Amino acid sequence: MAGSSHRLRVAACAVTALLALSCTTPTQPMSLPPVSLTVAGVAHRVVPGTTFGDLIRDLQLHARAGRLLSVNGRVLDPRLDPGEILVNGAPALHSTPLLYGDVVAVVSGVDATEGTERVARILNGRHPAVPQRTLATYPLKQIDTVGRVSGELLTTEFRPVGPGQIPRAVALTFDDGPWPGQTMHVLRILRRYHAKATFFMVGSLVERYPAIVSEVMNDGMTIGDHSWSHPLDPPFAELPPRRLAAEVLDTADQLRAVGAPPYLFRPPGGSYDDAVLLEARQAGMRTVTWDVDPADYRPGTKRKELARSVLSHVRRGSIVLMHDGGGDQHATIGALPLIIKGIRKMGLKLVAIPQDR
Numbered sequence: 238m239a240g241s242s243h244r245l246r247v248a249a250c251a252v253t254a255l256l257a258l259s260c261t262t263p264t265q266p267m268s269l270p271p272v273s274l275t276v277a278g279v280a281h282r283v284v285p286g287t288t289f290g291d292l293i294r295d296l297q298l299h300a301r302a303g304r305l306l307s308v309n310g311r312v313l314d315p316r317l318d319p320g321e322i323l324v325n326g327a328p329a330l331h332s333t334p335l336l337y338g339d340v341v342a343v344v345s346g347v348d349a350t351e352g353t354e355r356v357a358r359i360l361n362g363r364h365p366a367v368p369q370r371t372l373a374t375y376p377l378k379q380i381d382t383v384g385r386v387s388g389e390l391l392t393t394e395f396r397p398v399g400p401g402q403i404p405r406a407v408a409l410t411f412d413d414g415p416w417p418g419q420t421m422h423v424l425r426i427l428r429r430y431h432a433k434a435t436f437f438m439v440g441s442l443v444e445r446y447p448a449i450v451s452e453v454m455n456d457g458m459t460i461g462d463h464s465w466s467h468p469l470d471p472p473f474a475e476l477p478p479r480r481l482a483a484e485v486l487d488t489a490d491q492l493r494a495v496g497a498p499p500y501l502f503r504p505p506g507g508s509y510d511d512a513v514l515l516e517a518r519q520a521g522m523r524t525v526t527w528d529v530d531p532a533d534y535r536p537g538t539k540r541k542e543l544a545r546s547v548l549s550h551v552r553r554g555s556i557v558l559m560h561d562g563g564g565d566q567h568a569t570i571g572a573l574p575l576i577i578k579g580i581r582k583m584g585l586k587l588v589a590i591p592q593d594r
Contacts, residue, residue, distance in 0.1 A: 269285045272339075274336075274340065276292065276298070276343075277341065277342065289334075290331030292335060293331070298341075300319070300320030300343050301345035302319045302346045303317055303345065305350075305351060306351065307389050309384075313386055318346030318347050318348075319346055320345045322341065322344070323341070325339060326342070352386075353382050353383065353385060355382050355383075358378070360395075363377075364376075364395070365591075366397065368526050369590070372406055372408055372590070373402065373554050375401045376398050378396045379394075380394040380395075380396065381393050382394075390519075391511075392515060403554040404554060404588075406585055406588045407553075407554070407557065407588070408434070409557050410435045410436070410503075410525075410557060411434060411437070411560060411561040412503065412558065412561070413442075413463065414562035415450055416449075416566075419562060419566050419570065420436070420452075420453065423570060424456055426574060428456060433587060435459040435501070435589045436459070436561065437460075437503040437525075438462070438492065439465070440462070440463075440466070440487050440492070443491045444491050459592060460492060460497045460499060461499050462501070462502045464488055464505050465484045465487045469505055473508035473509070474504070474509055474512070474513050475508075481512065481516060482516055485502060485520055485522075486520055489522070500521060500523065500593075502523070509524060525590060526556070527557065529557040530558045531557070531559070533559050533572075534563060538568040539568060540569075540571030540575070543571075543576075544579065547579075548575075551583070
């Protein structure tokens with residue numbers, strides 16, 4: 238009300254002044270000065286009598302609407318918060334005349350993301366944990382976090398709801414192949430000892446050396462996805478979403494193209510977060526890491542040191558990280574017979590990681 242009274246007083250004064258001018262100088266043409274005001278932080282001058290609606294039309298003022306977004310960024314409502322154009326901090330009619338010193342602000346709407354809810358269910362049977370670090374299996378509860386409006390899946394968590402069963406077995410895994418010479422050397426040792434293993438392969442190398450992939454597959458080994466280019470800097474979990482998805486999916490497509498569809502995924506460097514786990518899961522793969530890492534990639538590693546490192550840490554259900562690619566792996570190749578014999582001496586079997594999802 239105070240603002241309206243002020244406008245009426247100003248308008249009345251203006252009329253009085255006009256009448257006085259008309260009485261004293263009837264033969265002089267009347268010329269009023271322009272009205273100075275501020276629009277979106279910028280000084281403007283308009284002719285007297287310009288209305289709020291005139292200003293909006295002439296300057297094409299528009300307040301951007303705020304959107305309602307799904308948990309994955311999809312637009313659910315393009316005009317959740319329509320935004321507004323204010324005169325002196327308050328809404329105004331389009332017919333409102335603009336006065337000297339008025340401040341017009343364009344206030345855009347604010348985007349908002351839908352809320353979430355959690356949906357839980359107990360899975361039938363026993364399953365590996367996710368991510369899988371060992372061969373243990375558990376009764377699991379699956380907890381999905383979904384958008385309250387869209388129902389889109391944001392994250393999935395698996396929680397054990399009972400004790401684990403640990404097989405008398407160990408899984409040897411080999412990363413960063415297929416690698417000319419080295420992968421086949423590892424494969425020949427596994428054949429000689431009738432041992433199974435799991436190979437996590439890099440997509441760009443699968444494309445380059447498909448014949449090696451076929452050899453590994455034909456020997457009954459399990460093959461998993463290990464990204465397209467094995468990025469380490471920044472860590473895999475910090476990649477932009479599109480790049481991360483391409484690293485996972487392009488490798489899976491390449492493996493399928495050579496007849497080795499993957500059901501297991503290992504992120505480079507073991508770097509993962511909820512987004513990595515979800516990307517792999519939506520591609521039909523379980524994320525696998527390890528619980529024994531002898532760091533066989535370090536320069537100067539000796540085969541006996543490497544074998545001792547593995548055998549001193551391995552236990553029932555262990556998943557052992559080693560490498561057949563990514564550089565010189567002669568120590569790993571030399572240590573492999575010692576590792577196989579040592580694990581069997583413990584009364585443990587050597588198995589490939591089960592691919593059941």
